[in-house]
Amino acid sequence: MDAFLMQYIDPYFLRILVLIGINIILALGLNITTGVTGQLSMGHAGFMSLGAYTSAILSLQFSAPFWAALLCGALVAAFFGFLIGIPTLRLEGDYLAMVTIGFAEIVRVFFLNFEPGGKAVGLSGIPQNTTFGIVLLLVIIVIFFNARLLKSRLGRSMYAIRENEIAAEACGVNITRIKVLAFTIGASLGGLGGALYAHYMFFIRPQDFAFMQSIELLNMVILGGMGSIPGTILGAVILTIAPELLRIVAEYRLLFYGALLVLLMIFRPNGLLGDVRIYDLRKRWINKEVNV
Amino acid sequence: MFLEQLLNGITLGSTYALIALGYTMVYGIIQLINFAHGEIYMIGAFVGLFLVAVGANIFLALLGAMLFCMLLGMIIERVAYRPLRGKSTRLSALISAIGVSIFLSTLMALLAQTNTRSYPEVISNRTFHLGSLELSVLQISILAVAAILMIGLHLMIQHTRLGKAMRASSQDLDASYLMGINVNRIISATFAIGSALAAAGGVMVGVYYHAVWPYMGMMAGLKAFAAAILGGIGSIPGAMVGGITLGVLEIMGVAYISPSYKDAIAFGILIIVLLIRPQGLFGRKIVKKV
Numbered sequence: 337m338d339a340f341l342m343q344y345i346d347p348y349f350l351r352i353l354v355l356i357g358i359n360i361i362l363a364l365g366l367n368i369t370t371g372v373t374g375q376l377s378m379g380h381a382g383f384m385s386l387g388a389y390t391s392a393i394l395s396l397q398f399s400a401p402f403w404a405a406l407l408c409g410a411l412v413a414a415f416f417g418f419l420i421g422i423p424t425l426r427l428e429g430d431y432l433a434m435v436t437i438g439f440a441e442i443v444r445v446f447f448l449n450f451e452p453g454g455k456a457v458g459l460s461g462i463p464q465n466t467t468f469g470i471v472l473l474l475v476i477i478v479i480f481f482n483a484r485l486l487k488s489r490l491g492r493s494m495y496a497i498r499e500n501e502i503a504a505e506a507c508g509v510n511i512t513r514i515k516v517l518a519f520t521i522g523a524s525l526g527g528l529g530g531a532l533y534a535h536y537m538f539f540i541r542p543q544d545f546a547f548m549q550s551i552e553l554l555n556m557v558i559l560g561g562m563g564s565i566p567g568t569i570l571g572a573v574i575l576t577i578a579p580e581l582l583r584i585v586a587e588y589r590l591l592f593y594g595a596l597l598v599l600l601m602i603f604r605p606n607g608l609l610g611d612v613r614i615y616d617l618r619k620r621w622i623n624k625e626v627n628v
Numbered sequence: 629m630f631l632e633q634l635l636n637g638i639t640l641g642s643t644y645a646l647i648a649l650g651y652t653m654v655y656g657i658i659q660l661i662n663f664a665h666g667e668i669y670m671i672g673a674f675v676g677l678f679l680v681a682v683g684a685n686i687f688l689a690l691l692g693a694m695l696f697c698m699l700l701g702m703i704i705e706r707v708a709y710r711p712l713r714g715k716s717t718r719l720s721a722l723i724s725a726i727g728v729s730i731f732l733s734t735l736m737a738l739l740a741q742t743n744t745r746s747y748p749e750v751i752s753n754r755t756f757h758l759g760s761l762e763l764s765v766l767q768i769s770i771l772a773v774a775a776i777l778m779i780g781l782h783l784m785i786q787h788t789r790l791g792k793a794m795r796a797s798s799q800d801l802d803a804s805y806l807m808g809i810n811v812n813r814i815i816s817a818t819f820a821i822g823s824a825l826a827a828a829g830g831v832m833v834g835v836y837y838h839a840v841w842p843y844m845g846m847m848a849g850l851k852a853f854a855a856a857i858l859g860g861i862g863s864i865p866g867a868m869v870g871g872i873t874l875g876v877l878e879i880m881g882v883a884y885i886s887p888s889y890k891d892a893i894a895f896g897i898l899i900i901v902l903l904i905r906p907q908g909l910f911g912r913k914i915v916k917k918v
Contacts, residue, residue: 593727
């Protein structure tokens with residue numbers, strides 16, 4: 337499919353499309369933890385890093401098939417998501433944010449000193465198995481799965497925890513189980529995104545998954561609108577394209593990027609599409625048609 | 629050896645504490661993690677360097693950096709946080725803070741180039757012995773300045789009208805407003821004081837390690853945030869103790885475990901402490917009410 341697309345699309349644009357896809361998967365994962373369940377996670381890059389390294393090592397050292405590497409990357413990240421989910425039962429808000437930051441930093445320092453991961457130099461020569469077709473397919477599957485999840489009993493319980501934990505508990509929501517699940521599902525998508533990233537970039541280093549990467553993913557979720565699938569997708573698209581468009585201002589790029597974040601928040605304090613759900617959009621669309 | 633490491637840790641920790649104070653004070657009043665705070669510390673260090681370079685005395689440079697950052701902190705609050713207050717969630721304000729942080733570090737990188745600038749030796753590095761302990765004039769000066777600033781802050785918070793208004797605002801912003809406190813001015817003052825302390829921390833780190841660079845704010849800000857959380861965010865004595873504890877842990881980790889795991893050790897211990905005491909060392913346990 338990629339070879340076919342290459343005839344019509346500039347490789348530079350194809351590359352941006354692939355990165356948008358990977359970022360959508362990563363941001364949708366974080367959206368489940370932070371956007372939907374309301375547990376502020378500022379260490380999503382840690383899960384991404386675990387997925388990337390696990391899959392890369394499997395591909396390089398054990399020449400595992402691509403799908404197996406992706407699956408293992410997601411599973412390892414999910415396991416750590418489960419572990420990080422447990423402290424959420426005792427910690428709240430910014431204390432939890434600190435634990436997630438600490439976790440991601442520990443993962444980064446671990447890989448900086450990890451012999452099979454190539455230490456600070458990183459890993460290179462990872463087979464470039466991630467193609468546009470595969471990313472597109474996975475994005476569709478992840479969006480579908482997300483939309484179903486948020487409509488399900490589990491998804492509604494997650495929203496309930498974000499809105500009011502005590503009320504949710506009083507209504508019979510098992511807070512412990514849902515919070516840990518939210519972290520596990522979010523982390524597994526982080527791992528999947530990381531694995532795709534590693535097999536696209538061909539080369540990974542520990543600093544690719546530093547604090548700034550976590551912040552960038554968080555920006556996508558909040559900018560788009562917390563807890564909304566279309567919002568998160570829009571956030572991922574805008575924040576992937578923005579730095580590319582800002583290349584025209586060369587070295588002033590990050591200056592504009594920073595100012596853009598401030599301005600967007602001032603004019604759209606609840607995100608671009610705060611809490612808009614695909615389901616509601618469709619309902620609104622249908623109603624409109626009936627009214628006309 | 630152990631005592632020296634302890635002293636090094638306390639020196640480093642006292643600079644963390646100065647930055648952490650700004651985090652905790654702002655958080656105490658408006659529940660915002662001011663991510664731009666690390667950049668204010670960085671800019672403070674650069675302003676100090678600039679003043680030293682044009683020939684100012686180090687203490688004058690310290691004062692100048694503090695005044696400059698005071699103004700900067702107030703401007704940032706006015707431009708990036710006040711428009712959001714009251715009509716957005718805490719997280720939008722957080723993103724705005726991140727935007728300011730990226731803006732300031734890039735601006736500084738453009739102005740001063742990305743490479744490391746070295747601080748001239750403004751305070752002599754002469755050492756003397758106290759029993760078996762080796763002390764340097766530099767370390768003592770840093771500890772003394774940090775102590776003076778912290779005691780000054782404590783006196784101000786506890787005994788002045790402004791301090792009283794700040795404490796009231798941190799307890800209940802709306803009620804303070806109803807009692808006739810000009811809440812916006814108090815928030816502005818909080819940013820000013822916190823930023824001045826961070827600038828002092830920046831100048832002292834510059835003098836201590838002889839180096840400043842535009843991206844130094846990120847890690848220092850993260851560490852100071854960790855210190856504030858460790859002490860219990862919103863608590864002023866907590867930030868002081870948390871900062872010094874984190875500094876000591878970090879230096880001890882480097883000395884006795886492994887230098888390559890420096891950051892991991894500090895964060896690892898932080899996580900363990902939070903698991904045992906979820907509200908931090910000095911934080912009050914918040915009883916959830918319906």
